[in-house]
Amino acid sequence: MSELADSLRQSYxxxxxxxxxxxxxxALDAVCASLGLRRLGGLHCYDVFAGSSRMAxxxxxxxxxxxxxxxxxxSFDRTVVRELGLDRHPELRDDYFAHYTRVVWLAQEPTAELRALAERAAGVLGLPLTVVDTGTSGLERELAALLEV
Incomplete structure (x- = not known):
């Protein structure tokens, strides 16, 4: 990452x-500090999209x-279903998700297709779905803050 950062600094x-x-x-903060780089704020992308107080x-x-x-x-089928082996062993669902009570979809650009996929994902987990329309303004604010020098 150091080489990439140095290379980019020569052009930007x-x-x-x-x-x-x-x-x-x-760990990311330690790498960023060692390279003199800033990163998006928040503990995770959820904070970026919905705001840390809303997530809390x-x-x-x-x-x-x-x-x-x-x-x-x-990417739910690939990143959750296949990676956790739920496609091969659906009985593991309750082992993995027994303590979850709901699914919250932070919808940045909601479409009927994405809503159907979110409902399907919640159904796979056996949980109710809550849709929160966040848009992309949180990401835009964070990106703007990163560009302020």
């Missing part, structure tokens, strides 16, 4: 990392909230 006035922490538990409220209300973004809705 500003270089930043387009990720939130996303489960690195601070979702989890305070129902700690067993499973969150989807548009990307996760589109």
């Amino acid at each position: 006035a500003s270089v930043a990392v387009g990720y939130a922490d996303c489960g690195t538990y601070g 409220a979702f989890f305070d209300d129902q700690p067993g909230t499973y969150v989807l973004t548009d990307f996760l809705v589109r």
Whole structure:
């Protein structure tokens, strides 16, 4: 990553990392600090799209909230069903998801197709779906902040 950052700095006035922490538990921050780079704010992309206070409220209300973004809705079969082996062993669903109480889809660009996929994903998990239309303004704000030098 150091070589990439150095290479990009030769061509651009500003270089930043387009990720939130996303489960690195601070490891991404350490890399960014060592390279003098800034990243998107938030603990994860959910904070970027919905805002950290709104996400905290979702989890305070129902700690067993499973969150989807548009990307996760589109890739659910690959990133969840196949990766967890639910396509081969559907009986594992309850082992993995027994403590979840709902699915929240943070809809950035909601369409009928994505809604159907989100409903299908929630159905696979056996959970009710809550749709929260977030749009992309949170991401736009974070990107604008990264570009301010």
